[in-house]
Amino acid sequence: MHSLLRRVPSHVARALITSIVFTSLPVALHAQGARSAPSGPAVSALTTSGDSANGSTVGDAVRVNSPRDTALAGGDAHLVVADRVVIDKSDHLMTLYAGGQPVRRYRVALGFEPEGDKLQRGDGRTPEGVYRIDWANPDSRYHLSLHISYPDRADVKAARMRGVSPGGDIMIHGLPNGLGDIGAAHLQTDWTDGCIAVTNEEMDEIWRTVPVGTVVEIRP
Secondary structure, X not given: OHHHHHHOXXXXXXXXXXXXXXXXXXXXXXXXXXXXXXXXXXXXXXXXXXXXXXXXXXXXXXXOOOHHHHHHOOOOOOOOOOOEEEEEOOOOEEEEEEOOEEEEEXXXXXXXXXXXXXXXXXXXXXXXXXXXXXXXXXXXXXXXXXXXXXOOHHHHHHHHHHOXXXXXXXXXXXXXXXXXXXXXXXXXXXXXXXXXXXXXXXXXXXXXXXXXXXXXXXXX
């Protein structure tokens, strides 16, 4: 699957992913327009713990409603403002923090080569390190996108020493426009060019929760 994705344009790869995801879903999910999450373990509780802007259901997200959350939201316990995002690549999990406390957690899809740090444009890897959300795009080809500040100076210097381009356009984003009904089934494979992908419903929540300037730590 991954080798095939490397050989075709990104729009063709997305079509392949769509076909694979839908043909692998149970008939019952087809009848529902693939709006339900596929069977499998969900993130039950926090205590149990691309090179082009490619663009999981809210049911997989974990909400922690503490007095601090309510205060941040001005009385709405479901609206918080995150000040840090931590992405654990090995676990395919993204956790939002506010005041040092985890407040949201999502399952994510990564670049089509999920292991290892990003070294150059086109390698399909999601970068590792500490960055920031430096701008937001409401008109992305994928359902909303938050740009991560890769490459930083160290990334550019390292790539120059290797004689390659570091790449860029690494985003947190939803599903390709028009394909939102795939929902959490997209998690069955790592399909982006290096971005971090969630479902559209989750991206709506992240968009409201994570402001420009938020620190993003991406761990191996």
